[in-house]
Amino acid sequence: MRRRQCLTWAKREVGLQCQRRARHDGPHQASFSDRSGTHFEWNDGANRFGYEVHPGTVRYRPGTPSLAYRLGEWTASVLFFGAFGTLMWVIGSPVAAVTYCLVVMLLSVQRPHFVDVGRFTAGVFLVPQRNFPPFFAIGFARYGPEPDAGRSGLQVIIGRRSLMVCALLPRTEWAEFQRRTAERDTARRKDSAR
Structure with a gap:
């Protein structure tokens, strides 16, 4: 409601x-x-x-906001940014146009979105305001908050939005994680069969 x-x-x-x-x-x-x-x-x-x-x-x-308002906002942004991206493609270069469209999409994110592919994940999330992120930064994502945690992937920050591509677990722990997941699935199937 x-x-x-x-x-x-x-x-x-x-x-x-x-x-x-x-x-x-x-x-x-x-x-x-x-x-x-x-x-x-x-x-x-x-x-x-x-x-x-x-x-x-x-x-x-x-x-x-209402559905009509969101559809109007989406249509206006597609028309404006699409026209500007097309103009950049024609006058400038295709790389500049694609980069512009990706940055605009990244800056429009309001909540986290992640896609998992096996051991890896890619996604966008908002950096908390209390951390005061820089306007633009490129760095490494880590497996944990500890300073000595290993690097898991690459992270790009633009404003408060962070784009991250990283591994969920180190390679040594991934095999153990898959084994435990398989055991859990097998036990769940046995319980449902009874």
Whole structure:
């Protein structure tokens, strides 16, 4: 179910829309920003000065956009970036156009996507904001967070997006992992056959 914002507005002096979900129970609530130290509460039938100020924020965060909005956004981006990529192909070089399209696709990622092929994986994920990644970096992915962990693959960071191609496990551990997986599958099949 999509979140819909309550349509009720605060009194004229405050001028804020209620930031709770539609059809909520209790008084209407609104605050000026995510960092606001206070919020306003009021009831539908109260007088024009009938709001109260309470500590904390209730800033509304909208849910996912509608399908029509997402389709329109996708169509506009395909038309714009496709036209610009085609122009780069004609005027510049095919390599520049392909690189441009790949970078645009990489920067549009909003959540992690990975594809596993045997012992290897390739994917894109967002670097946490607390790490303050550089705008552009090329480096090695490692098997763990320890400084002495072995290198597992290549990693390219553009903004907060990280493109990674690496091995899931070292070659020596991969055979043992496959053996344990096969044993688990065999035991599961025996249990389901009973």
